[in-house]
Amino acid sequence: METLTKTSAxxxxxxxxxxxxxxxxxxxxxxxxxAMYYQAAFGYELIAYRGPETGVKDTVSYVVQQGKIRxxxxxxxxxxHEILKHVQLHGDGVKVLALWVDDARDAxxxxxxxxxxxxxxxxxxxxxxxxxxxxxxxxxxxxxxTLVERKNYxxxxxxxxxxxxxxxxxxxxxxxxxxxCVGNVExxxxxxxxxxxxxxxxxxxxxxxxxxxxxxxxxxxxxxVVSNGxxxxxxxxxxxxxxxxxxxxxxxxxxxxxxxxxxIAVETDDIIDTVGKLRANGVDFLYxxxxxxxxxxxxxxxxxxxxEDLKSQNILxxxxxxxxLLQIFTKPxxxxxxxxxxxxxxxxxxxxxxxxxxxxxxAIEREQELRGTL
Ligand code: FE2
Numbered sequence: 001m002e003t004l005t006k007t008s009a010x011x012x013x014x015x016x017x018x019x020x021x022x023x024x025x026x027x028x029x030x031x032x033x034x035a036m037y038y039q040a041a042f043g044y045e046l047i048a049y050r051g052p053e054t055g056v057k058d059t060v061s062y063v064v065q066q067g068k069i070r071x072x073x074x075x076x077x078x079x080x081h082e083i084l085k086h087v088q089l090h091g092d093g094v095k096v097l098a099l100w101v102d103d104a105r106d107a108x109x110x111x112x113x114x115x116x117x118x119x120x121x122x123x124x125x126x127x128x129x130x131x132x133x134x135x136x137x138x139x140x141x142x143x144x145x146t147l148v149e150r151k152n153y154x155x156x157x158x159x160x161x162x163x164x165x166x167x168x169x170x171x172x173x174x175x176x177x178x179x180x181c182v183g184n185v186e187x188x189x190x191x192x193x194x195x196x197x198x199x200x201x202x203x204x205x206x207x208x209x210x211x212x213x214x215x216x217x218x219x220x221x222x223x224x225v226v227s228n229g230x231x232x233x234x235x236x237x238x239x240x241x242x243x244x245x246x247x248x249x250x251x252x253x254x255x256x257x258x259x260x261x262x263x264i265a266v267e268t269d270d271i272i273d274t275v276g277k278l279r280a281n282g283v284d285f286l287y288x289x290x291x292x293x294x295x296x297x298x299x300x301x302x303x304x305x306x307x308e309d310l311k312s313q314n315i316l317x318x319x320x321x322x323x324x325l326l327q328i329f330t331k332p333x334x335x336x337x338x339x340x341x342x343x344x345x346x347x348x349x350x351x352x353x354x355x356x357x358x359x360x361x362x363a364i365e366r367e368q369e370l371r372g373t374l
Contacts (some may be wrong), residue, residue, distance in 0.1 A: 008291055014202060015229070016107065016110060016202035016203075017101065017230075018100065018230070018241055019102065020068070020100050020232045020233070021097070021098070021100065021146075021177075022070070022098040022099060022100035022146070022266070023063070023070040023071065023098045024070070024071050024094055024097055024178070025073075025094070025098065025158075026071065026093060026094055026095065027074055027075070027087050027090075027093065028074065028075050028087065028092040029075060029092060030075060031061060031074055031085050032214065034073040034075075035064055035073050036362050037169060038064045038073070039064060039170050040155055040168070041281045041282055041283050042064060042173065042175070042283065043171055043174075043175070043277065044064035044069075044071065044170070045064060045065050045172070045174045046164055046165055047064065047070075047156055047157060047163065047164070048063035048156045048162065048163055048164055049062055049063070049157075049161060049162055050160050053162075054162050055160075056160065056277070057075045058076055058078060058081060058185075059074060059075070059077075059083060060074070060075055060162075061074040061161070063094070063157050063161060066172055066173070067174075067175050068176065068177040069175055069177060070157070072096075073320070075087070081229070087355070089258075090338075091256070091337075092144060092334040092336075093338055093339055094181075094259055094261035095142070095143065095144065096136075096145070097139070097144055097146075097181055098146040098147075099146070099148065099233065100148050100150065101147050101148065101149055101267075103283040104133040104148065104209055105122045105149075106134060107135070108122050108136075108137065108147055111137050111147075112202050114199055114200045115138040115196070115226055116196075117138040118137060119136030119138050119144040119145075119146075120134075120136040122135040125159040125160060126159050126337040127155060127159035127160065128273065129153060129155030130152045130153040130155065130159075131151050131152050132148065132152075132153045133158065134146055134147065134148060134149075134233060137200075138281055139196070140259040140260070141185070141350060143259070143261060144262055147297070158184075171277070173273075173274045173277040173281070174268045174269070174274040175274065176345075177266070178265070179265040179267045179342075179344050179346070180235065180236060180265045180352070181234075181235055181263075182237075182238060182261065182263045182264075183235060183236070184239075184252045184260060184262040184358060185237055185238070186253060187239055187240050188239065189259065190223070190224060190239035191224075197237075202228070203226040203227055203228050203235070204227055204228075205225070207351065207352065208223075210222055211241040211243075213354055213357065216361045216362050218374065219243055219248060219361040219364070219365060220240065220243030221238050221248070222238070222249055223236050223237065224236070224237055225237045225352065229281055240371070246368070246373060248365075248368065249262075251371075252337065254373070255336040255337055255338050256336065260339075262338070263329070264339070264341055264342070265327075265342035265343075267344055267345065267346065268344070268345050271328070271343055271344070272288070272305060272309050274343055275313040275343060276313060278330075278343070283330055284330060285328055285330050285331065286314075286328070286360065286363040286367070287363055288359045289359075290312055292316070293307055299355060300318065300319040300324055301319060301324075303317060303324060303347075304347070314328060316328060318353040318356050320349045322348045322349055323347050325344060325346045325347065325351070325353060326345040326347070327344045328338065328342070328343050328344075329341070329363075330343075330358060331367065337368075337373070
């Protein structure tokens with residue numbers, strides 16, 4: 001059964017203060033084209049660049065931003081570079097979930113003392129705009145958390161990057177900030193990673209979903225959501241469970257070849273407008289059949305939006321005892337059925353749309369069937 005932990009994380013002592021998500025870095029096969037995709041399809045603004053023209057000879061990175069969301073698209077030139085090896089094995093995917101901290105050295109030392117595996121030791125980078133301190137720890141799969149201290153930096157992103165703006169006119173779609181980032185881990189590993197976030201980063205267990213909450217004929221998964229002290233960082237961790245056919249989590253693991261980031265949920269305060277713009281830009285969403293809307297108001301009670309508007313954009317609604325939320329999921333954003341996005345608008349609800357799991361997972365299963373991977 002789903003259980004929502006009621007104790008407010010905000011009042012507990014925060015043993016690992018994190019200000020928020022600093023950036024999310026993807027290793028990709030072609031950073032130039034990935035950057036254009038995020039500008040043209042998702043309405044991100046190009047803000048910074050690092051590559052041969054700025055003195056870095058082996059890698060290239062484009063930084064795009066919308067609201068508080070910052071994505072770094074990184075690739076490399078030589079086939080034996082670790083970035084291209086990562087791309088060869090996993091396809092395009094998330095390498096870094098960067099966490100914004102006040103003191104990166106202290107955060108790193110605490111994390112390693114508490115059992116985190118070091119990815120790299122703290123180091124300082126400087127330019128004429130100041131300095132940034134970076135340190136890294138491993139999490140599930142090949143994903144890492146970079147700890148970013150930027151209180152003494154005034155530049156556009158980070159030392160080494162040059163400001164760069166879009167040649168195209170970018171229309172934002174209203175994305176504001178990262179709501180949550182979901183990790184898929186191997187069968188039996190969910191509790192290990194929940195414990196890692198609790199023990200190492202001082203996160204609290206927010207919600208547990210067991211396989212009875214996921215009620216399609218074929219799909220089975222379990223999920224626990226952990227959240228940091230101020231509640232700004234939420235990491236649901238999924239693992240596959242025994243089902244009649246291959247679950248979406250197993251499909252992800254088969255294609256990504258290890259545990260990794262499954263979806264990134266981004267917040268908007270006008271989901272109908274945001275999704276309309278994304279569709280006009282060519283973003284492809286999961287389809288939920290029209291009969292989903294037949295008894296919607298009986299299930300979720302009164303809502304501000306018109307059912308016709310929600311239906312026309314295929315947006316889903318769920319309610320918990322604090323309010324409701326609106327959400328929709330894109331199809332995977334690369335050829336492998338791995339990473340996708342969730343667009344979410346919260347109207348009081350702190351939960352994750354459990355009432356929509358069945359409709360959503362059936363939608364994913366229809367896609368799996370088309371791919372021949374169910
Ligand atoms: Fe989600």
